[in-house]
Amino acid sequence: MAVEVANNMKKLGQDDPRRIVHSLRVGVAITLVSLFYYVRPLFDRFGENGIWAVLTVVLVFEFSVGATLGKGLNRMLATLSASALALGVDQVATLFDGMGQPIVLGILVFIIVATVTFMRFFPALKARYDYGLMIFILTFCLVSVSSYQDDEVLEMAYERLYTIIIGSFIAIIVCICLWPVWIGETLQNKIANNLEKLGNFLEGFGREYFRLSEEGHSTDEKSFLHGYKSVLTSKDKEETMANLARWKLWHYRLGFRHPWNRYLKVGTSTRQGAYKLEDLNGYLKYFEIQVNTHRVPKRNSRAMHTDLSESGKALKELASAIKKMRRSTTVNFHIANSKIAAENLKSMLNTSLWENANLREIIPTAAVGLVLIDIVRCTEKIVEAFQELASHARFERMDGVSPSNDV
Amino acid sequence: MAVEVANNMKKLGQDDPRRIVHSLRVGVAITLVSLFYYVRPLFDRFGENGIWAVLTVVLVFEFSVGATLGKGLNRMLATLSASALALGVDQVATLFDGMGQPIVLGILVFIIVATVTFMRFFPALKARYDYGLMIFILTFCLVSVSSYQDDEVLEMAYERLYTIIIGSFIAIIVCICLWPVWIGETLQNKIANNLEKLGNFLEGFGREYFRLSEEGHSTDEKSFLHGYKSVLTSKDKEETMANLARWKLWHYRLGFRHPWNRYLKVGTSTRQGAYKLEDLNGYLKYFEIQVNTHRVPKRNSRAMHTDLSESGKALKELASAIKKMRRSTTVNFHIANSKIAAENLKSMLNTSLWENANLREIIPTAAVGLVLIDIVRCTEKIVEAFQELASHARFERMDGVSPSNDV
Numbered sequence: 001m002a003v004e005v006a007n008n009m010k011k012l013g014q015d016d017p018r019r020i021v022h023s024l025r026v027g028v029a030i031t032l033v034s035l036f037y038y039v040r041p042l043f044d045r046f047g048e049n050g051i052w053a054v055l056t057v058v059l060v061f062e063f064s065v066g067a068t069l070g071k072g073l074n075r076m077l078a079t080l081s082a083s084a085l086a087l088g089v090d091q092v093a094t095l096f097d098g099m100g101q102p103i104v105l106g107i108l109v110f111i112i113v114a115t116v117t118f119m120r121f122f123p124a125l126k127a128r129y130d131y132g133l134m135i136f137i138l139t140f141c142l143v144s145v146s147s148y149q150d151d152e153v154l155e156m157a158y159e160r161l162y163t164i165i166i167g168s169f170i171a172i173i174v175c176i177c178l179w180p181v182w183i184g185e186t187l188q189n190k191i192a193n194n195l196e197k198l199g200n201f202l203e204g205f206g207r208e209y210f211r212l213s214e215e216g217h218s219t220d221e222k223s224f225l226h227g228y229k230s231v232l233t234s235k236d237k238e239e240t241m242a243n244l245a246r247w248k249l250w251h252y253r254l255g256f257r258h259p260w261n262r263y264l265k266v267g268t269s270t271r272q273g274a275y276k277l278e279d280l281n282g283y284l285k286y287f288e289i290q291v292n293t294h295r296v297p298k299r300n301s302r303a304m305h306t307d308l309s310e311s312g313k314a315l316k317e318l319a320s321a322i323k324k325m326r327r328s329t330t331v332n333f334h335i336a337n338s339k340i341a342a343e344n345l346k347s348m349l350n351t352s353l354w355e356n357a358n359l360r361e362i363i364p365t366a367a368v369g370l371v372l373i374d375i376v377r378c379t380e381k382i383v384e385a386f387q388e389l390a391s392h393a394r395f396e397r398m399d400g401v402s403p404s405n406d407v
Numbered sequence: 408m409a410v411e412v413a414n415n416m417k418k419l420g421q422d423d424p425r426r427i428v429h430s431l432r433v434g435v436a437i438t439l440v441s442l443f444y445y446v447r448p449l450f451d452r453f454g455e456n457g458i459w460a461v462l463t464v465v466l467v468f469e470f471s472v473g474a475t476l477g478k479g480l481n482r483m484l485a486t487l488s489a490s491a492l493a494l495g496v497d498q499v500a501t502l503f504d505g506m507g508q509p510i511v512l513g514i515l516v517f518i519i520v521a522t523v524t525f526m527r528f529f530p531a532l533k534a535r536y537d538y539g540l541m542i543f544i545l546t547f548c549l550v551s552v553s554s555y556q557d558d559e560v561l562e563m564a565y566e567r568l569y570t571i572i573i574g575s576f577i578a579i580i581v582c583i584c585l586w587p588v589w590i591g592e593t594l595q596n597k598i599a600n601n602l603e604k605l606g607n608f609l610e611g612f613g614r615e616y617f618r619l620s621e622e623g624h625s626t627d628e629k630s631f632l633h634g635y636k637s638v639l640t641s642k643d644k645e646e647t648m649a650n651l652a653r654w655k656l657w658h659y660r661l662g663f664r665h666p667w668n669r670y671l672k673v674g675t676s677t678r679q680g681a682y683k684l685e686d687l688n689g690y691l692k693y694f695e696i697q698v699n700t701h702r703v704p705k706r707n708s709r710a711m712h713t714d715l716s717e718s719g720k721a722l723k724e725l726a727s728a729i730k731k732m733r734r735s736t737t738v739n740f741h742i743a744n745s746k747i748a749a750e751n752l753k754s755m756l757n758t759s760l761w762e763n764a765n766l767r768e769i770i771p772t773a774a775v776g777l778v779l780i781d782i783v784r785c786t787e788k789i790v791e792a793f794q795e796l797a798s799h800a801r802f803e804r805m806d807g808v809s810p811s812n813d814v
Contacts, residue, residue, distance in 0.1 A: 012528050019528045027521035030544075031513050034552045038509035054552055058545045102445035106438050114434035121419050121426045137437075138465045145441045145461055232682070235640040275639070276689075278682045282781055367774040374689055 056167025064183035070247035072168035074132030083157035086143035184245040202312030262389035310338035463574025471590035477654035479575035481539030490564035493550035591652040609719030669796035717745035
């Protein structure tokens with residue numbers, strides 16, 4: 001049991017060493033913020049309110065810089081605005097006396113809490129400010145409720161605000177200074193890796209399919225056939241990352257104004273492509289079962305192979321262009337080739353060129369051909385999405401090529 | 408602007424009135440817990456520690472009973488265990504004196520915080536105990552760090568613990584007593600609705616496709632063609648719901664032991680089916696463009712139509728069976744029909760029955776035929792997943808039918 005846990009831990013750390021680094025960073029930040037308690041002059045200055053700084057570090061420190069910044073800013077702004085509102089409510093309540101005061105306070109708290117809770121359902125607010133809205137409710141309750149028994153409400157709100165600011169800054173600074181993880185880069189890599197997985201599949205499928213149809217057996221190494229599966233359900237993760245990436249206010253290349261939405265569009269087109277691959281994969285299994293019943297006519301075979309390998313190359317080229325943040329000069333070439341191959345395939349499917357062949361052999365091949373034509377269309381869409389991304393994100397142009405020619 | 412916001416709010420409320428109810432419930436719970444401050448005898452008893460109860464309600468109160476219970480239990484257990492550990496650490500640190508004490512305290516805090524932070528990366532822990540682990544770190548820091556300046560550490564930990572227990576119970580009780588939302592039912596409905604969307608698509612596609620191939624035009628009402636799209640990316644949401652549903656320790660039908668994993672399996676098979684539909688949908692668009700070039704031979708047309716409508720009926724039947732938590736007696740009938748249709752289709756595609764037809768007309772139809780055969784296979788898998796669910800969840804049997812015959 002203990003050995004198993006230790007092995008699991010080791011594996012988790014090896015899979016992504018940034019996890020170990022993150023754990024150590026949190027330890028450092030907490031130890032730093034504890035100095036408010038351990039160092040006499042600091043404790044004399046801040047007293048027990050220092051604990052809010054500790055809590056803030058625990059709550060705000062996240063894996064990536066974007067998420068930490070987002071939570072830190074949310075927490076600071078929410079505390080500021082909620083404290084202000086609570087002080088206002090407190091002023092209104094003091095106009096009443098005796099039993100009136102807690103009743104008015106209760107009614108106002110009820111109305112504001114219910115309204116802000118409802119606001120958390122707005123999709124636009126939920127995506128970026130959910131944590132802030134929660135902290136708003138929390139601080140508002142804290143200040144306005146305790147104002148009833150505590151006369152130094154203003155001072156309390158003030159102390160809470162600046163210990164939270166100190167805690168947030170400690171978390172943000174440690175997060176940025178010690179081995180920072182930029183979520184934007186993670187998103188960029190993820191989108192690029194997904195494209196690469198699709199490219200690998202297409203090239204691998206090309207080899208596999210034609211080995212099957214020509215030699216009647218397939219190779220054993222087929223990991224490339226499963227790589228794309230994770231792309232099918234990547235939507236939520238990509239959206240979360242894009243939301244977090246927006247919190248990065250500055251960064252040498254990937255700042256606040258970087259068009260993260262465009263990455264999502266590339267991601268969406270990639271997913272569309274992955275659905276088509278799911279299909280091709282189904283056909284491959286189908287053919288393996290009845291491998292002897294189909295032979296692809298040579299001419300089609302050539303067109304299909306070109307179609308697959310050129311689309312695959314185009315996608316892999318895009319993946320490396322995204323990673324390097326460059327425009328690509330060779331993508332257009334591969335796309336043009338794959339389009340020609342698709343046109344050839346289409347005319348072969350439409351005209352009755354195969355009429356002397358056996359229908360049983362043709363139909364599965366024709367089905368694959370139709371999917372391939374679709375895949376070329378998908379690849380074009382991915383390239384379009386990439387082009388928009390490249391122009392909005394001002395990707396570097398390759399030297400000596402005019403803007404209208406490159407992608 | 409204000410009008411727009413108001414309209415958005417109205418729409419959000421109308422889409423799911425439970426959102427308004429939820430906002431009001433949170434208001435009620437917070438107002439209730441504020442009594443600790445407003446009512447003199449209660450305040451005299453709890454003092455300023457009552458604020459932890461208020462914070463707990465804000466942090467723990469979630470939309471569904473499952474989530475609230477999960478967070479409440481996480482928070483209580485984490486506070487209990489972290490307080491105990493912090494008191495132990497405090498004891499160790501007091502063995503040293505002078506500068507030794509804060510250094511030993513700092514080192515122990517660093518080690519424990521880093522370890523628990525790393526534990527949050529374990530997928531199994533992350534899914535269900537992430538909130539608890541965070542509260543563990545938080546409480547541990549709070550108690551052990553303040554122990555250095557505060558001698559009444561035991562009392563502080565104790566007060567914190569029981570105000571948190573009171574807050575959690577208020578949140579849980581309000582959440583269960585006022586219009587509860589059971590996440591398990593939401594998951595059940597979602598899985599059932601997804602199946603229904605697939606069923607609607609298949610039936611609708613059948614109508615549409617044969618109207619196209621026979622009359623050459625399609626109807627305008629096509630919303631059913633897009634319903635399935637949300638199924639494609641439903642994975643993360645379903646998994647989150649299943650995790651939350653497990654927190655329901657008791658419920659008249661859907662308790663702790665309900666096999667939520669089996670619902671996820673039905674969901675996965677449904678998604679596999681949705682990928683195939685994505686494909687069929689692609690063909691439909693393709694045919695609309697070149698509608699005049701293809702006519703489906705009558706005999707195939709019949710087999711395909713049966714295939715589609717029987718699969719569709721089977722899926723819709725499953726959907727209503729899941730909603731009612733009953734086994735279904737008619738699913739097997741529809742599945743058998745669709746399997747016969749698929750066999751017919753397969754033999755027509757394999758034998759050269761169509762040899763006198765024009766190839767240009769046959770190939771697209773053949774492609775659709777192959778996908779349809781796949782869909783029947785998918786539907787069978789969904790039925791298998793449903794069968795396992797039904798037997799593990801002890802779905803009600805329909806009267807008078809022996810267990811071996813029904814699904």
